[in-house]
Amino acid sequence: MIAEGSKSFALASKLFDPLTRERVWMLYAWCRRCDDIADGQVLGGELGERSEPEGRVKAIRVLxxxxxxxxxxADIAFDAFGQVASECGITMQMADDVIAGFELDAADWRPRTSADLARYCYHVAGAVGVMMARVMGVSPEDSAVLDxxxxLGIAFQLANIARDMDEDDRGGRCYVPQEWLAEEDIEPGQLMKPHHRWEAADMAERLVLRMEKHADAARMGAALLPFRSRWAVLAATNIYTEIGQEVRRRGTRAWDRRVVISKAKKLALTARAFVQAVRNKPRPPEEWPEWERQDILIDVRMTGPIAEPPPPRPLDDA
Known part of the structure; x- marks a missing residue:
């Protein structure tokens, strides 16, 4: 599942020690299976039939x-999740935080503000990062490392959103906050149209700049992990940030073809991660992310994961 569903993470995962590697694969299998059930996909391919989305999310939660x-x-991915959860102390609350992301998509939810985007990225990726840390042996009391x-999960998701803006648009989805679109005077549903390609490139750059801040912060936490886990995390960080940065470098041509990182480049980034892991002296971020896990969690616990979707911005009479 991981070899087909995420080639970038599959390479990085091989750097873990054998036990951690198997647990990471088992956790990934659950994430991938949930995503496929929610979106009618096969190993993260094209979006498929998505009838009765609420029922799909309910099935995920029941299983x-x-x-x-x-x-x-009767589903090996869920059985694997049950095993790794019992071994690593993963709770239903942790799983619910991830499942809430599928609920957002099932409700056809769209982020209105940067804070909404932060919550979405937390649910679909940041919460997975927390579970991955538990798999690597991080204590639930070690909140700094979990943060x-x-x-890291948020950085990965921001890179994915920037890369997949065109694909998401074809699937009827948009994860760019509506307030960003309004600032650029982009009409609802028009972000990826040719006449807005420069604005789309601006949106991608904003996402990538935020990605880089979260990735730099994540490297500080990686310094506290065992060597092989540190190497794997830094390799994944290098590869995913390269995806986002390549989107930015391409500018208006970022979606002419899907951004992928060559195997040679991945190996070079993995080698760089080895040096970084050995030195283990990450630079503190010049600017920390504005989104902190604890702030997002407080917001989620107080108001729930799904906000009322905003009404579409009316078009000018002209």
Whole structure:
């Protein structure tokens, strides 16, 4: 599943020690399977049939609860999740934080503000980063390292959003905050139209700049991990930030073809990560991310994961 669903992360995951590697693969399998169920995909391919999205999310939650209770699910990915959860102390609350991201998509939700985008990135990736940290042996009391693991997940998701803006648009989705679109005077549903290609490039750059801040923060947390976990995390960070930076370098041509990182480049970035892991002296970020895990969690716990979707911005009479 990981070899087909995420070639970049599959390479980085091989750097873990054997036990951690297997647990990471088992956790990834659950994430990938949930995503496929929610979107009617096969290993993260094109969006498929998405009828009854609420029922799909309910099925994910029921199967996850059964797995965490140690009951058979008839789905190997969920059974694997139940095993790794019992071994690493992953709770239903942690799983619910991820499932909430699928609920947002099922509700056809769109971010209105930067804070909304932060919450979405937390649910679909930051919360996964927290679970991955638990798999690597990080204590639930070590909130500083868990915060940095969340930063890494958010960085990955921001890179994905920038790269996949055109693909998401074809699937009827847009994860660029509506207030950003309004600032650029982009009409609803028009972001990826040819006459807005320069504005789309601006949106991607804003996403990538935020990605870089979260990635720099994540490197600070990686310094506290065991060597092989540190190497794997730094390799994944280097590869995903390269994806975002390549989107920025291409500018208006970023979506002419999907941005992928060659195997040779991935190996070079992995070698760089080895040097970084050995030295283990990351530079503190020049500017820390404005989104902190604790702030996002407070917002989520107080108001719930789904905000009322904003009304579409009316078009000018002209």
């Amino acid at each position: 996850t609860k059964r797995a965490l209770d140690g009951e058979p699910t 940095r693991a969340c930063d």
